[in-house]
Amino acid sequence: MKKIYQYGILSGFLALCACGNNSDNMDASGTFEATEVIVSAEANGKIEQLDIEEGSIVTTRQKLGYIDTVQLYLQKEQLLKNIRSVESNRPDINKQIAATRQQIATAQIEQRRIINLLKSNAANEKQLDDINGQIAVLEKQLKAQESTLQNNSNSITEQSSALEIQVAQIQDQLKKCSISSPINGTILTKYAEAGELANTGKPLFKVADIENMYLRAYITSVQLSQVKVGQKVTVISDYGDGKRKEYPGIVTWISSQSEFTPKTILTKDERANLVYAVKIAIKNDGYVKIGMYGEVKFTSNND
Numbered sequence: 008m009k010k011i012y013q014y015g016i017l018s019g020f021l022a023l024c025a026c027g028n029n030s031d032n033m034d035a036s037g038t039f040e041a042t043e044v045i046v047s048a049e050a051n052g053k054i055e056q057l058d059i060e061e062g063s064i065v066t067t068r069q070k071l072g073y074i075d076t077v078q079l080y081l082q083k084e085q086l087l088k089n090i091r092s093v094e095s096n097r098p099d100i101n102k103q104i105a106a107t108r109q110q111i112a113t114a115q116i117e118q119r120r121i122i123n124l125l126k127s128n129a130a131n132e133k134q135l136d137d138i139n140g141q142i143a144v145l146e147k148q149l150k151a152q153e154s155t156l157q158n159n160s161n162s163i164t165e166q167s168s169a170l171e172i173q174v175a176q177i178q179d180q181l182k183k184c185s186i187s188s189p190i191n192g193t194i195l196t197k198y199a200e201a202g203e204l205a206n207t208g209k210p211l212f213k214v215a216d217i218e219n220m221y222l223r224a225y226i227t228s229v230q231l232s233q234v235k236v237g238q239k240v241t242v243i244s245d246y247g248d249g250k251r252k253e254y255p256g257i258v259t260w261i262s263s264q265s266e267f268t269p270k271t272i273l274t275k276d277e278r279a280n281l282v283y284a285v286k287i288a289i290k291n292d293g294y295v296k297i298g299m300y301g302e303v304k305f306t307s308n309n310d
Contacts, residue, residue: 034305035225039221040220040221040223041297045210045213046213050205052078053075053203054186056201057212059212063194070185076181083174086174096163104152191218193217195214199212219288222303223284230305240257240303242289244294257287258285
């Protein structure tokens with residue numbers, strides 16, 4: 008479940024007031040935000056391990072803990088044994104039809120011998136008819152055996168495949184017992200501890216990508232002509248007491264719908280009633296914090 012949170016607009020307003028005339032040179036203002044993800048449990052059971060603390064830096068797919076897997080492991084082992092048991096009943100077709108093939112081969116030798124004897128009038132037609140009939144019966148028996156044995160083998164294959172699908176399902180459940188972060192980021196909040204029971208959907212922790220942050224600012228309709236997605240701009244973070252720092256930023260999103268100006272946001276044109284939200288991405292050097300007040304300068308001739 009992914010959410011984008013916005014904090015500290017009121018404090019941003021106070022910071023703007025404290026900046027004095029510096030804000031007159033800015034084109035828009037807002038607060039810094041980050042992409043936050045609430046990671047929830049994907050399995051039911053006891054949390055055996057959860058090695059994270061608030062402030063910990065984690066990487067994508069890094070294993071951070073796991074939920075009890077004993078019962079799932081035992082189910083998987085049972086299914087694997089069932090597969091081996093089913094496979095042990097698979098018939099060896101070649102071995103089971105070997106005797107019939109040998110009988111056919113022997114009869115064919117006798118057939119050729121009788122044919123040769125007929126050429127020298129040492130045998131009669133009845134003997135040839137009898138051996139031909141015997142070979143025909145044996146060949147039908149061979150086909151029937153092959154068909155029956157192949158059907159049995161196919162049935163065993165289907166049973167084995169069904170069990171393998173169940174094993175894959177268990178394996179997927181085992182994978183979901185492993186707790187990891189879907190993004191590179193910093194742990195903001197920890198909701199659960201090792202030893203607690205987890206249910207599917209229970210929040211475990213919140214992680215945020217604070218390395219790649221953005222400023223959500225507001226511009227007037229007049230300023231829309233100055234701003235476009237992909238545009239490089241200058242973002243200024245305000246630390247209070249006159250401490251400010253500039254960052255290169257890129258406009259990544261412009262709202263397609265206007266909204267009433269938030270009461271705690273000042274625009275360049277204070278008479279504007281409707282504004283458009285924009286997102287400006289910056290690379291955080293560690294000093295910018297979620298909810299901190301910031302300003303943006305779209306053009307270099309506004310100083």
